[in-house]
Amino acid sequence: MATRSPFRLGTRGSPLALAQAHEVRRRLGDAHAELAEDGAVEIVVIKTTGDRIQDRALAEIGGKGLFTKEIEEALLADEIDAAVHSMKDVPTWLPDGLVVEHILPREDPRDAFFSPHGDSLAALPAGARVGTSSLRRQAQVLIARPDLTVEPIRGNVDTRLDKLAAGTVDATLLAVAGLRRLGKAGRITAALSVEEMLPAVAQGAIGLEIRENDERSRGLLDAICCRDSGLRVAAERAMLETLEGSCRTPIAGLAELSDDGAGLRLRGLLAMPDGSAVFRADLQGSVADPIGLGKALGQELLASAGSDVIDAITGH
Template identity: 55%
Template sequence: MAAATMMRSPALLADAPAAPVAAVERRTSSAVAMRPRRGPHFGEVSEGSFFGQSVKSFGQASGSRSAAKRSVGLNVEAAATFETQTKVALVRIGTRGSPLALAQAYQTRDKLKAAHPELAEEGALEIVIIKTTGDKILSQPLADIGGKGLFTKEIDDALLNGDIDIAVHSMKDVPTYLPEGTILPCNLPREDVRDAFICPNYSSLAELPEGSVVGSASLRRQSQLLHKYPHLKVVNFRGNVQTRLRKLNEGTVQATLLALAGLKRLDMTEHITSILDVDDMLPAIAQGAIGIACRTGDTKMEEYLASLNHEDTRLAISCERAFLAKLDGSCRTPIAGLAQRTEDGCSFRGLVATTDGKEVLETSRKGSFSYDDMIALAQDAGQELISRAGPDFFKW
């Protein structure tokens, strides 16, 4: 098992930093920036507090442009980003309310400020928190909830309704077909695509004793893990990063796997035991990538977002999503894929599996690092796996 060892703490969260949150403070003047507090362990993180931002109900938010829009029944809260309540924001940024989602929204905000001087002015940008179906239903595995866009639909609805101007998404959550009336012109530079192994007592998956319980809500991780380590047990393990680390510390499971990108964005890499090589755990489609959507025809937002786009990331993500679209697997089908730039062009690897890990089908392709060639090779890879798998493979 190839793993880049990081660090390992016997008391995983004994000296862990508290989630980067600050107490909510309602003010009529500008919100005050607060340094994230450090604490003894991770607790539940409320959606109404993060990085010292003032949180108001959607109806009170600066930049709410229509009373009618405020009555549509969206479960929306506005987080004012260092601006007064009286100024109408030039750009309202829609996001989920988890600490990771907010970290991605603030990264977007900071890049917009740096690229466009008018957006650096006080009150020009506003964060709007929107609760999605995936956030509301935590007691069931995601595969059992069913449907597409569990973490994006309500945000896209708010975009189409004009309640926000841009929507920040984790690209792995975005369905292969965007809602009519929206476009996604921007991918920020991709973070590390690998998965991290976190365990208080063992340094790698290979060391876990027979019957050890690993927590994961990802069928992709479950299938690959059971394929290599059939003596382990995988249980559903949902919640934000902080919640999962707390459950791990409480002994609910012996180990868990998390996306390295999220841990980096939350500045929580000290909890990593080891990093899994992509040869051992192929990542999710678009893992580590942030996508930003706007309404079709909103030329001003398109202009803002185009200035932030990272083209290599966009091409790699497009390739992976073309592979996913070709397979058209259900939410119960473990699928993984990774496109990377190489010295010679593009390298792509794809995988489909059964949830029990007993059958894993892999393929790979190489080609030029250009949009048309990358889409073609991804579709060809997908068709190969469809042919090899047979008609019943995707009916899980």
């Protein structure tokens, strides 16, 4: 009898991306006996434009879609069965024929702070240099501490921490989720509260993208999907889509479920990259309509900022 083709997971080749792909493979094996066998789930590494260009900020080279484009092309060409993404890297617009319907249980969405000077932005000396290529982090750093200097810094976790150790910068920020998935959480100086540093939309969430008409993949992934994480990500991404956000726009957002699981609280932030203007919104809604909640909060932020500020923030 012919053996069935392996289930192919497409992923970037960074240590974090591979850790996420292995997590998906482990969860699939736990959920389906036939996928627990050796070779039943294949991890296919695909190099993306965002991985190839490391010397410039994402905003300069086209935004976060540069981490998904080549993987989506492989998916459309039937070279893989599912794409494994960090959802914070996925644009709100997807190519025709592709869908993201499955979100794994979300990791800690907070930002990790690293510095030999203390455990918060407040502890940094005047004029200290904070290394980050994220406009979201840059804006919130400068909102809290206008006296600090933000310097662009890209690369994987070890590259960024090596630059900190070498004294190139005085502090840096990374996602707690990625550090936990890499087994490096013990190196975190402190996890910043969401009040101090609101996370990126969908930070800590792994999403699985498939072809819309691929019922085999959909059926296999249904077993590892987390409903609550999906609701939270849907609300946050609806807010982002309403704001037409990109890597050129400092936007933050976090949705959290109420204790009874019936409600959602969504917080959002829109800012100037230099921290000179910031707009915040905080709304409650029902889990029955996370997208409606996200759109409503996005509209509230747009109304608060006004067209002139929006044009200034987005560069239109």
